[in-house]
Amino acid sequence: MAVLVSQKRVQSILQKLGLSDVNPGACIGPDEWIEDPNGEKLISYNPTTNEPIASVITATAATYDRVVEAAAEAFLEWRMVPAPKRGQMIRDFGDALREYKEPLGELVTLEVGKIRAEGLGEVQEMIDICDFAVGLSRQLYGLTMASERPRHRMYEQWHPLGPIGIITAFNFPVAVWSWNSAIAAVAGDTMIWKPSPLAPLTAVAVQHIANRVLADHGYKGVFNLVIGSNEEVGERMINDHRLPLISFTGSIRVGRHVAQTVAQRLGRTILELGGNNAVIVTPSADMDLVVRAVLFAAVGTAGQRCTTLRRLIVHKSVVDTLLPRLIDAYKQVRIGDPMDDNTLMGPLITPKAVENMMAAIETAKAIGGEVLYGGKARPDIGPNFVEPTIIKMPEQLPLVCEETFAPILYVMEYETLEEAIALNNGVPQGLSSAIFTNDLREAETFLSPEGSDCGIANVNIGTSGAEIGGAFGGEKDTGGGREAGSDAWKAYMRRQTVTINYSRELPLAQGIKFGDFSDTDDA
Structure with a gap:
């Protein structure tokens, strides 16, 4: 309607x-x-x-x-x-x-x-x-x-x-x-x-x-x-x-x-x-938290946040458990009038944004991606409405490394934490990232110098919704601000360094001597 x-x-x-x-x-x-x-x-x-x-x-x-x-x-x-x-x-x-x-x-x-x-x-x-x-x-x-x-x-x-x-x-x-x-x-x-x-x-x-x-x-x-x-x-x-x-x-x-x-x-x-943000889901993750966090991070603002979740990196042992629950959650997303308090997803900003999203979906399918949910425009609701979309990808192909400003979530599998972190870091952008785990070693590795290379790194929360108390920004193509x-x-x-001499001498730094120019009386 x-x-x-x-x-x-x-x-x-x-x-x-x-x-x-x-x-x-x-x-x-x-x-x-x-x-x-x-x-x-x-x-x-x-x-x-x-x-x-x-x-x-x-x-x-x-x-x-x-x-x-x-x-x-x-x-x-x-x-x-x-x-x-x-x-x-x-x-x-x-x-x-x-x-x-x-x-x-x-x-x-x-x-x-x-x-x-x-x-x-x-x-x-x-x-x-x-x-x-x-x-x-x-x-x-x-x-x-x-x-x-x-x-x-x-x-x-x-x-x-x-x-x-x-x-x-x-x-x-x-x-x-x-x-x-x-x-x-x-x-x-x-x-x-x-x-x-x-x-x-x-x-x-x-x-x-x-x-x-x-x-x-x-x-x-x-x-x-x-x-x-x-x-x-x-x-x-x-x-x-x-x-x-x-x-x-x-x-x-x-x-x-x-x-x-x-x-x-x-x-x-x-x-x-730009951002091209990822969530890593480990075998020990709390799946209730994962589903709720992914839903807001990927669907909120119709995927038009710089911190929107665009890549879901899931361990092979839990992917078949997570995806049906995630798809069921997506089915419950009410798309429509953003003024209606029951609506969870409004429109994209312009018809061009809809075109870009549909083009990305077609490209994903052409290179081996499988649309698990969504993938369609919704002109029956309004000219700029789309379905939030989940696409399972065989690997992190160049399309996945690009940021499409729309509610497309690419899902990929991994076997080792090192592989997951490499996928997280393997895009030009470096804004926000997250890991869902109850394993202390996994969490600390993700937050260590060999972990996420993003300006924002979260544990057991999604990629979006940053608070103003923390400095916001990212690395690499995200700009560094x-x-x-x-x-x-x-x-x-602007920073200004000030030095005040309250002695009667004029010593130079680094012990430099530059002659003796004492005052003389010419009278």
Whole structure:
């Protein structure tokens, strides 16, 4: 049965968040929205029905420059605000997000097709990172080191870096921005946000909430928005010497271009790129845990997470036990309206994403893969709906080493733990990984230097659903960046080593002697 979305509900969500049928696509603070006279209308479509929701007017190069200039000017003031004071503003921003959690979460569902629980969960991530950043605002510490020179004190301190660029993807249209912006703000940076053109409305809604908080604190130009094309905005951002840091979330292909371009001007990057994540299931694994973890990790967000489970590596002795249970669980996945609380899987983001998934399934079958469940598009539900799919593969062929951004789970068998770890590591990407085992030696081997080569390694939980308390990111083609958690704040600041001489002498380091230039009296 096809999904029908109530226009009354859509309009209610837009109204609660201050959105209109047509919205300006650039902003530099409270009451300073910019509607570019030369901008084009960017329509946001609901992937559940492919019907238009609302639109924004995109920014051209001139508007982009105006936004960056405002961010650069605001930085001069914001960098001198004490970090705990900056934290107070982020605390209030977190409280404002609590107030708007339901409509903003539902807008995420409306605009990118996540089920409602995941949409609300994404806003909760924003709230959580704000709480984290508030505490961090009093912990931007530097180390004191012992100087080899007598009566000298040496220490390091951290200063705000400058205006930074944040480029986000459709699948986490608001959370990833907050991972960067909340920490960057307490670090003393201002920022320019270029959201995905597939999710412009959520960005405008977040900017409205941020503007309200900025107005309460008497600031502008800290959080800035510029929605525009890759040519007019994206390329300018990554080439802009005024932006010392670019945080980019997206494909490996584009990530390489961003890294090379920013490196040419000796800028910094935080790259969160592709994932091709695996779970190893050992003979001692708790199969109840495995089935539940695999189901969410592989089917959640319709397979459109960078941490989505794409490869299931199962010991030969338990594969025949696990697969029937997994298939039975897949059969119970309700596909449909993501606004319905009973739905577990919504649509893919575009018709092109459906085409890519179907092409991958056909290729898998052609090279020896066996479709155990799913494998079909579901136009009877809506234009972008598909069945979650399980494919048993004879080995880890090149197709399996690619990331198809869709709910396809490839199953492979193994005999030894060494073989399983080699399969886990044998792809270009290195984001998330997990092992299910009750064997201490297997778990510790997986977590050791000879184990998983990914930035995230879990035991007895799935590959997705990372908490903001831990640094998020991966290795190899995943980009090597880290966001949230741990000491990721250092990426948004510049380190300065300080040495203070409080003696009357001037000894040099390493015992170097450079002549005696004592003062002489020429009188």
